[in-house]
Amino acid sequence: MTEQLNSFMTGPDEKGRFGDFGGRFVSETLMPLILELEERYEHAKTDPEFWAEMDFLWKHYVGRPSPLYFAERLTERLGGAKIYFKRDELNHTGAHKINNVLGQIILARRMGKSRIIAETGAGQHGVATATVCAKFGLKCVVYMGAHDVERQAPNVFRMRLLGAEVVPVTSGRGTLKDAMNDALRDWVTNVRDTFYCIGTVAGPHPYPAMVRDFQAIIGKETREQMQEAEGRLPDSLVAAIGGGSNAMGLFFPFLDDKEVEIIGVEAGGKGVNEKMEHCASLSGGRPGVLHGNRTYLLQDEDGQILEGSSISAGLDYPGIGPEHSWLHETGRAKYVSITDAEALEAFQLCCETEGIIPALEPCHALGHVMKAAPRLPADHLLVMNMCGRGDKDIFTVAKALGVDMSAMG
């Protein structure tokens, strides 16, 4: 434990583990690919040309750095901590997902892969992948749960406009978990020409570390921007968690700053209870092995994986990135949950006070901010990751609020 106390930023180990979490639990067919990917990533990671290409595209294609924005009216309304939004919803394609996709696609091109596959829940990762594939002229196939295809129709249309093939997945309950199963099945079948672009900090090693490294740009910028704005580090960081990539990206550069409080917000669905109508893996699950890694999972007593439930398709996943499981067990980060109803309330508050229509995913983070901020002093600097914009969610929100959009006028 002494070593862990010295630094939280050295993981994963050579077996791809963060403590007991992570690892490489995949079939033999995929193992050689994962080892090759690890080797190529390790090389790229220290190659200045790789990062030069990333930086150029982050700046000119994605629009980075994203602003660190003082949410003044929200701060006044809540009457406590000084709230900043890290505006990753302003990125090209409307979410943080593209930060990671660019890195993986540049790597895929270096590896000579011509076909990119991805899974998607809310559709944001699918749109980002389809976008970057269009830019580089790569074939793109996106697996999306049939249930999500229905509730995220605008993103399905976007992906198709961008030239991607969207495959609705009907196995299981047709959500993100099932889409990931089918993407893995595709990969195992098309190993030679295909690169699997995973959208979150989960999956077999090296994905959790690689995706985190690409998303860490969020936290790096936040450090600099907060220094510039306030001359010091923030006091707390808050981010929503499905698989946990936007959160890992914000948190990682601060893990060794012990004075910075780190809070991840899981999707509490209809409430974290024994009925499992939620997606809060850490609050309501236990360790298990799925999709290539050991992590906290929603599962029954026999080790069968349970379907979660959330108003937000992007958080509707029964697992969580292994590094979050480790940060939870070591106590470095704290994890809470916010229900569908609380997220909806946050959605409306953000629209009204800041003129920002947020995605339902960061509304969970905002739901926690609404609870926490009023209890904090005015000089407490709180950064919330506004990881996606809500254009895609207006239909879901209208339905939840009982509004008939066809009757507007």
Added chain:
Amino acid sequence: MTRIDDTFARLSSEGKKAFVAYVMAGDPDYDTSLEIVKSLPGAGVDIIELGAPFTDPMADGPTIQLAGQRALEAGMTMDRTLELARAFRAENDTTPIVLMGYYNPIYSRGVDTFLTEAKEAGIDGLIVVDLPPEEDDELCIPAQKAGLNFIRLATPTTDDKRLPKVLQNTSGFVYYVSITGITGSAEASAADVAPEVARIKAQTDLPVIVGFGIKTPEGAQSIASVADGAVVGSAIVAQIADGKSPAEVTAFVKTLAEGAHSA
């Protein structure tokens, strides 16, 4: 010597190739499944691969996925799967049972508890799809210590450099996956498989059994002729999905076994 070793010794002395049949435990329900499993040795099955249902079978195609869903919906659990093995073993002490599935239901139960119970239920070997050699400490090594064979999959992507690692802690037999893909997909060709089997046999004395993509008696024969045996899974499971009676399923299995044994 396990029942698996004994079986290969017998087949070798008879100059025959092995026929391995896969069925999902509890598909479509416990009683029907037990009846089918009990009938397999009489149909010529040398080794029974018993699928343990899992909600997220990443290496399986739709046929076996749906079989797992049917079994789970009919109330199948790891307890019941072990009970099924025990019920079979009460009547048959020679035909090996290899439990095939995914790691989480085993991990969730606790590896030591599971191994003790599996051994006691008369299970002879394990194939756990999502445990590559890199994760041998998890289950492979404890299983060998508990007296269970841990049967590893070798695949077309397992190159010569990697093969020794794959073979190192394997026992019972080596399961060569004939295609890159999921169960029940493209048909395997003997011409592609033969050099791969030879490549593996150059590095091990263990029998090499080939599975994935074998669907017919002719397929079983042609693949078995270039290996030590053949596995059929999805094609049998598809018969169960079609609502065929245990007698009809057994009759189909018999034709597959005859195919493999004529090789």
